[in-house]
Amino acid sequence: MNAMNSSTAAGQERKAPGRPRSAQADETILDAVLALLGEGQSAAAVSIEAVAARAGVGKATIYRRWPNKEALLIDAVRAMKGPLPELAGRSVREDLIALIRANRTPRAQRHSKVIACLMPELLRDDELSRMYRDFIEPRREVTRQVLRRGIETGELRPDLDVELTQVMLSAPGMMKSILRFDLAIPDDEFAETLVDAVLRGASA
Amino acid sequence: MNAMNSSTAAGQERKAPGRPRSAQADETILDAVLALLGEGQSAAAVSIEAVAARAGVGKATIYRRWPNKEALLIDAVRAMKGPLPELAGRSVREDLIALIRANRTPRAQRHSKVIACLMPELLRDDELSRMYRDFIEPRREVTRQVLRRGIETGELRPDLDVELTQVMLSAPGMMKSILRFDLAIPDDEFAETLVDAVLRGASA
Amino acid sequence: MNAMNSSTAAGQERKAPGRPRSAQADETILDAVLALLGEGQSAAAVSIEAVAARAGVGKATIYRRWPNKEALLIDAVRAMKGPLPELAGRSVREDLIALIRANRTPRAQRHSKVIACLMPELLRDDELSRMYRDFIEPRREVTRQVLRRGIETGELRPDLDVELTQVMLSAPGMMKSILRFDLAIPDDEFAETLVDAVLRGASA
Amino acid sequence: MNAMNSSTAAGQERKAPGRPRSAQADETILDAVLALLGEGQSAAAVSIEAVAARAGVGKATIYRRWPNKEALLIDAVRAMKGPLPELAGRSVREDLIALIRANRTPRAQRHSKVIACLMPELLRDDELSRMYRDFIEPRREVTRQVLRRGIETGELRPDLDVELTQVMLSAPGMMKSILRFDLAIPDDEFAETLVDAVLRGASA
DNA sequence: GGGTAATCGAGACGGTACGTCTCGTCTTGCT
DNA sequence: AGCAAGACGAGACGTACCGTCTCGATTACCC
Secondary structure, eight states: OOSSOGGGOOSSOOOOOSSOOOHHHHHHHHHHHHHHHHTTOOGGGOOHHHHHHHHTOOHHHHHTTOSSHHHHHHHHHHHHSOOOOOOOOSOHHHHHHHHHHGGGSHHHHHHHHHHHHHHHHHHHOHHHHHHHHHHHHHHHHHHHHHHHHHHHHTSBOTTOOHHHHHHHHHHHHHHHHHHOOOOSSOHHHHHHHHHHHHHHHHBO | OOSSOGGGOOSSOOOOOSSOOOHHHHHHHHHHHHHHHHTTOOGGGOOHHHHHHHHTOOHHHHHTTOSSHHHHHHHHHHHHSOOOOOOOOSOHHHHHHHHHHGGGSHHHHHHHHHHHHHHHHHHHOHHHHHHHHHHHHHHHHHHHHHHHHHHHHTSBOTTOOHHHHHHHHHHHHHHHHHHOOOOSSOHHHHHHHHHHHHHHHHBO | OOSSOGGGOOSSOOOOSSSOOOHHHHHHHHHHHHHHHHTTOOGGGOOHHHHHHHHTOOHHHHHTTOSSHHHHHHHHHHHHSOOOOOOOOSOHHHHHHHHHHGGGSHHHHHHHHHHHHHHHHHHHOHHHHHHHHHHHHHHHHHHHHHHHHHHHHTSBOTTOOHHHHHHHHHHHHHHHHHHOOOOSSOHHHHHHHHHHHHHHHHBO | OOSSOGGGOOSSOOOOSSSOOOHHHHHHHHHHHHHHHHTTOOGGGOOHHHHHHHHTOOHHHHHHHOSSHHHHHHHHHHHHSOOOOOOOOSOHHHHHHHHHHGGGSHHHHHHHHHHHHHHHHHHHOHHHHHHHHHHHHHHHHHHHHHHHHHHHHTSBOTTOOHHHHHHHHHHHHHHHHHHOOOOSSOHHHHHHHHHHHHHHHHBO
16 A cells, blocks of 8 residues: 555565564554644644654654655545545436535545645655556546546547546636635535536537 | 735825835845746745845845745745736637647746645635735636627627636646646647637537 | 753653663764864854854754753853862962962863853853852862861961852952953962962961 | 044044034933843843834944944943042051942942953953953052052051952952852951951051 | 564654844935 | 934844654564
8 A cells, every 4th residue: 555565565475574564553644644634734734743743653653654744645645535436327417526526525625635735746756746646547537437438328529538528627626625716606516517517518 | 016015005105214125135035936946946945045045135134025935935926927918809719728828938837836836835824825816816817808708709608607617727727737647638739629628618 | 961961860760762862962062162162262153053063963952952052051161170180188278279270271261261151141040050050169169178177277267268268269360361350470370379368368 | 432432532623524423322322231231131132222222223323333232331331330439548448348348339230240241252352351451440450559558558568469469359249249159248248358358468 | 482573652863944033234314 | 424214144043844863662473
């Protein structure tokens, strides 16, 4: 799971000597990160020292598992993002709305927060950027599959740019939540309003 | 211009006593910020100490003008964002493409960088958030005006949601540049591809 | 030894957890202070930053041991004052001259310098003042013992005011070196001249 | 009076052009220094900024008169030291006691404080050291004259070391007040006790 | 059951930046 | 020209974290 956990290697694993890492510590640490983020603290408040103190853990125990703060936060992202929503599959419109609505859970809210906190690092750190894409890509893929299925079923135009449409569906919500734009649409209508607007140009 | 510059007060300004603030210092400081950002340094490299050293200025001279690093960066945003592009006004499509293309200048690239660096602070600091919206709103308004004009001329559907459409036009570009999504569209075709996709659902 | 060193507590010392403080750092830091003072630098030149730089030590390492600059300097005083001179014990006169002559070592010269540098702080800071007296009192006591022994042996008047005589023996040297009074006595005759003058009134 | 005041030059005074310096400002500034010192503030609290603020005066007005803080404090010393005590001249003992008692006035107490504050600078700054001796020397001379007169009248030993005796009389009081030694003598008996001790060895 | 080795919490280490303060100098406009 | 006000470059203050490095104590496995 973690970037550094050696135990994920393939094959007939030579058991490492010495005391094994506490699986509980992993959990406690990530919980502490989420707790600190959830408290509405500033991004800077999620310092390694604070996390260690909160988790009742030594700093070394953290650095043994993650090479730096960003990697830790990335893993926190993973931990916080819940399972993908069950897609009813009745129609493209319904599925897309469900996908966008999924961003309104407290879980997903925190996720946005963390991503925002990581942006400075994402901008310059290629390694981190790759890690994030590895995580986010499967989630984008779900939307793309919905779109591709829509093309197959004839609900969507056959020449639809799937990549672009995915971004058109996800980007507005992210900007809205981070930059707090006032879109004059009630939160609970946002998803369908956006989907309808996109579909208007995407329908067959 | 700056958050703290007292000279913006209304009315018949009582001249402040004492030596007036050096207008040149304002400039030198902002230049130093932009220089540091431009050097591809990390966000963290834009420390107040570095800015002061680069500008050949005491730290106090900076803190006299801006209450903290974020406010300084916000002002750097202002200084770096160039004038709005001249809109040909021949068609909605043409104007929108021009507006989006404007984000490809080196200037605008740096702007994205700074915004990304500021995201953690924007998330929590309401004051800062307000400052940023004050800055960005006029720029969003330009797009909205193009859209409204399009409705008047009949180029666009009369019931078009102007707010939402504006976000649909701007958000994808921002996410693309920050999160470096690979959209499989050459950079120089991105603007027209996006505009066409949006217009397909927006046209009358 | 230091004001903050917890190891001075009484009883069966529970070993402190965590990495123990480097005893070497204590030494290196005090050496750096003495070096800076010895270079004839101004008192103000002995800044914590300068000490840290000179000692090749982080500022925190200093602040972990001493609460502020004054306490650090006090400890430097302690470190610099050498052992008490061996007293021959042949006569009061001989012993007193030896004690006063001990102030002419480079060591003691630096000591005077440091005390002078600390005077402003000694004046107002009761805590510091107490610390200094705790350090200086044993040294004054040596002189007093010589005087008391002199009374016992009949060398000195039985009603001699020991306290006052101690000050009469030590104060002139200190003022001479700090205020650089010109006493028209060669430095190497000062001790015996003073002792003789005092003894003239103190002898039995 | 001040080191920099040009108006004290002898003879045919060329009238300075422009607005003459406010004589009142000199006074106000020195008063402010004394007030700050008197408030038991720390030595460091007597900053130029604090003095200027207290005196309701610009900092430049101070720096126009004194080259630096030390010179200002030296002048404050002068201003605070009152006139020499009237010497009855009936006996050496009586006169010496009067001279030492003069150090118990609140005025003289403040004087000690200032001297203590200046010690670090006195140690290294030759110019300042000279300024201080120019000021203190006449006061030491008074004591020496009393001693010399005592020799003439036969009250004191003809081979008395006048210089040394003067220091023996003045130094203990200064150390007592600065380092707050506890001499086990009531303050109001200190003068005569000391004088008697010194005279015991000095009498003819 | 004793040895070996990596773990644990705790916290010190050398650094860097923070935001505040004072220094001594300079630059306004008013008197 | 002097004045009060206050901005200026410089740099120390004491604090907070960074990421690394010891400590003594605690598990596990392996002989």
